Amino acid sequence: MEIRALIMTPLLLLVHAQAMGDEYEYDPLIGEEINEVCAGCHGEFAQGGKKGKYPRLAGLSYEYLVEQLKRFQDRSRPNMPMIEHVEERQLPERDIFDIAHFIANLKLATHLPPVDELAPDFDAYQRLLDADKIIQIARAKGDIKAGKKIYNKECRSCHGRFAEGDQEDAVPMLAGQYTRYLWHQVELYVKGFRIHDKDEPDEELLEDFSQEELRDIFAYVSILDD
Numbered sequence: 001m002e003i004r005a006l007i008m009t010p011l012l013l014l015v016h017a018q019a020m021g022d023e024y025e026y027d028p029l030i031g032e033e034i035n036e037v038c039a040g041c042h043g044e045f046a047q048g049g050k051k052g053k054y055p056r057l058a059g060l061s062y063e064y065l066v067e068q069l070k071r072f073q074d075r076s077r078p079n080m081p082m083i084e085h086v087e088e089r090q091l092p093e094r095d096i097f098d099i100a101h102f103i104a105n106l107k108l109a110t111h112l113p114p115v116d117e118l119a120p121d122f123d124a125y126q127r128l129l130d131a132d133k134i135i136q137i138a139r140a141k142g143d144i145k146a147g148k149k150i151y152n153k154e155c156r157s158c159h160g161r162f163a164e165g166d167q168e169d170a171v172p173m174l175a176g177q178y179t180r181y182l183w184h185q186v187e188l189y190v191k192g193f194r195i196h197d198k199d200e201p202d203e204e205l206l207e208d209f210s211q212e213e214l215r216d217i218f219a220y221v222s223i224l225d226d
Contacts, residue, residue, distance in 0.1 A: 034099040059104075060172055
């Protein structure tokens with residue numbers, strides 16, 4: 001029975017996320033209010049925190065965010081820091097809908113566009129605010145060429161050509177995500193604390209990679225949003 005539950009859960013969560021869109025109308029003000037709580041760890045613009053201890057959330061799809069919040073809520077994805085924030089009394093379904101939409105709509109740039117600071121309409125304060133929304137992932141150590149080859153063979157079909165993820169299937173982006181966080185997730189997948197493959201939850205494909213291969217994959221992924 002437990003195996004069947006594990007197989008069904010990801011699909012049911014995705015269908016549920018889609019159904020929520022038919023039931024509720026997104027309220028950005030509520031989403032922004034909830035995000036003020038999330039910002040304590042994940043940053044004001046969902047850019048992550050503590051050099052990758054807390055992941056970047058901005059840019060993840062609505063479907064993926066709903067799925068993971070539901071997993072935190074039903075404890076199928078154990079995470080002690082999240083427990084107090086995802087209890088149903090603290091985060092009812094309507095709030096999950098609003099915060100997932102709010103975060104999915106946040107955009108982070110990787111560089112500031114050039115401007116003429118001597119122009120009469122130059123706004124130094126706005127420039128400073130824009131700089132706060134910049135996120136740059138440090139290039140990870142490893143063989144980028146080897147990582148690209150492995151990624152294209154083993155990861156691209158699910159995570160996308162440029163590791164942008166797949167919104168419809170709730171597959172997360174890897175590009176623009178902190179390497180430190182990705183390494184930690186690999187550990188959780190291998191130990192069975194997270195389910196990686198929706199179709200074959202009893203087989204953890206990451207167990208087939210060596211540490212060197214994973215290092216090279218992450219080295220390649222780390223340059224994809226440059």
